[in-house]
Amino acid sequence: MELKKLTIAEFKKIASFVYEKTGIHLEESKLGLLSNRLRKRLRALKLDTFNDYFKLIQSKEGYEQELPHFLSAVTTNETYFFRNEKLWEYFSNDLIPNFIKMKGSGSKAVRIWSAASSTGAEAYTAAILLRELLPNFNSWNVRIIGTDISKNVLDAAKAGVYNTYALSKTSKERVERWFKPVGDDFELKDEIKKLVTFQFHNLRDKFPNGRFDLIFLRNVLMYFDNKMKKQAITVVSDALAQGGHLIIGDVDPIRTIPELNEHMKLDYIRPGTYFKPGVNSKESQAQKQLVTK
Ligand SMILES: C[S@@+](CC[C@H](N)C(=O)[O-])C[C@H]1O[C@@H](n2cnc3c(N)ncnc32)[C@H](O)[C@@H]1O
Structure with missing residues (x-):
């Protein structure tokens, strides 16, 4: 089944969860990016819907496993020695x-x-x-x-x-x-x-x-x-x-x-x-x- 983009309602649900947990603020302009990144996660986790994914991350274990993937969907870990x-x-x-x-x-x-x-x-x-x-x-x-x-x-x-x-x-x-x-x-x-x-x-x-x-x-x-x-x-x-x-x-x-x-x-x-x-x-x-x- 081909997954569509996140709906605004789904995006808001995930964005408010991310904010509550990390303080990271996701602008709505990130909807497309988040959809693409999460689609990959759904495939990797063999989940059918964004809702299944949302349920997963609400569990303690699912959250801990998914946090790094979330973070790389919305921030960057870019760093290097002697930066600046x-x-x-x-x-x-x-x-x-x-x-x-x-x-x-x-x-x-x-x-x-x-x-x-x-x-x-x-x-x-x-x-x-x-x-x-x-x-x-x-x-x-x-x-x-x-x-x-x-x-x-x-x-x-x-x-x-x-x-x-x-x-x-x-x-x-x-x-x-x-x-x-x-x-x-x-x-x-x-x-x-x-x-x-x-x-x-x-x-x-x-x-x-x-x-x-x-x-x-x-x-x-x-x-x-x-x-x-x-x-x-x-x-x-x-x-x-x-x-x-x-x-x-x-x-x-x-x-x-x-x-x-x-x-x-x-x-x-x-x-x-x-x-x-x-x-x-x-x-x-x-x-x-x-x-x-
Ligand atoms: C771009 S890196 C910055 C690395 C380094 N400080 C530098 O300037 O090269 C941003 C880091 O912030 C982390 N981060 C994001 N939200 C955070 C939070 N609420 N508390 C602690 N770290 C957070 C991310 O996991 C990521 O590794």
Whole structure:
């Protein structure tokens, strides 16, 4: 039996389910795309109607199995190492020297969260740079967490094996230093892998173990409506330590949308970067100057 397009009513039912579970907002303009993608899923699952599919995803097990397919129908997991070169220059030239200056004589602990990490390239890029730039690296306590809503990408992140596309912006020297070839792909060396852990997290929920020095929240807000964007901003802002930085990325929707700009309680530093002031305002001003100079 040839399946037609989703009807508007079916689309709305699925879209509201996706929204409830993930915060991802599906515009009606996605109806054709979603129909095509779901048709493939129906064939793969040997289901006859969209309604059967809807029933399946409403069960706990069906939802867990289908979530990655849903997500790839409506978002992209696109990510690669050193995505947005300018940002990583800022990370290397300002943020890491800031860590060294502020923490070098204290706890020497650095906590980073890559929220919506996809397959882990962002978290591991941070790990590589910290490994290269922190002086006397073994005296530092570095903890990097990558989180995502999709189990498939988290499994790939844990495996740490990447194709040449994911490494297209990584220098040959770095690939040779930090990866080992596996067939046509490249696997991160344990020295870097062990710095990063991956776990499930939905950006609509509070993150339990907060107090991060740096949080990346890049290339995910665009899938959310303003309500969910605000929720995600609150979740990451709450998880930042005082004196910590939030990196939204170069496509920063916050400054251009008054409702979001008003909601953002962190200080703006530079395009896509925000700062959480400390209790001691003098100290936090010094930190802020250090990174903005
Ligand atoms: C385009 S990738 C971004 C990867 C990486 N941050 C980067 O910029 O390269 C978007 C990721 O957001 C994840 N995602 C979508 N909705 C989410 C949610 N509610 N909570 C956590 N992750 C979510 C998707 O599974 C996908 O892996």
